[in-house]
Amino acid sequence: MYLRARNYDATTGRFTQEDPIRADGNWYAYCAGNPVNAVDPSGCIIELYDGATPEEIEQYYLAIIYLSQSKTFMDIYNELCESETVFTICFIDFEPYQLSNPNGETQQFEGDRYVGTYIFWNPYSGLVLGDEKSVQSPALGLAHEMSHAKQDLDGVMGKIKAIYSNENARINALEKDNLKYEIQVAKELGEPIRTEYKAKKEIKMTNSIEYGIIENEEFINSNKNQGQFIQMILISKLLGVLISYITLRILNEIRRIL
């Protein structure tokens, strides 16, 4: 079976061919070190890193269901799903992580990041905005990184890279262009909005769709009522997705045993 850019072996449930970027020298050692076998069962060809924990996967689906209330996000998500490129979600935590390039040089990173078809995402990291009070949800961080993937698909990333030789200038231009999507998604979800890209300050959240205001060192969750609503659509919409996912995992386990 030929699936997009790679060969998918249905008997093992794994890709038989390393994707071109990975074959080129272990660029993404952290995430791609293990083969990826969990294709988003909703039918979207966005893969989840094979080493992902059930909790991380649950937070990812929670985020997608939450974000799907935003039309702007759905346009971005659908563009990623329908493209020939297979994007991979790699889960990170608050610890720094390393990526090595084809020359064997390793670079240390922290926080969410988009690196050539790989989206590194912390499902528990909220972003504290410039007022030091407003906090955006980890889900919005995922939407932000997916917007970078959209910039890549649209050729905007390439154009910006060609124009700016200075790295800081390039990052500023990329982030400025990205913010138009993030602001729109935040508005549609009722989350706090940042108007400019500033140095990141993170806060640990209890789940991927939590956002709100910090007052007197205490985090006031402004997502409480919405949380219940989310749980309701989660049950109706996500149940099917989870059942397909569980079935997929069980089938893979059976194949392994046989």
Ligand SMILES: [Zn+2]
């Ligand atoms: Zn960014």
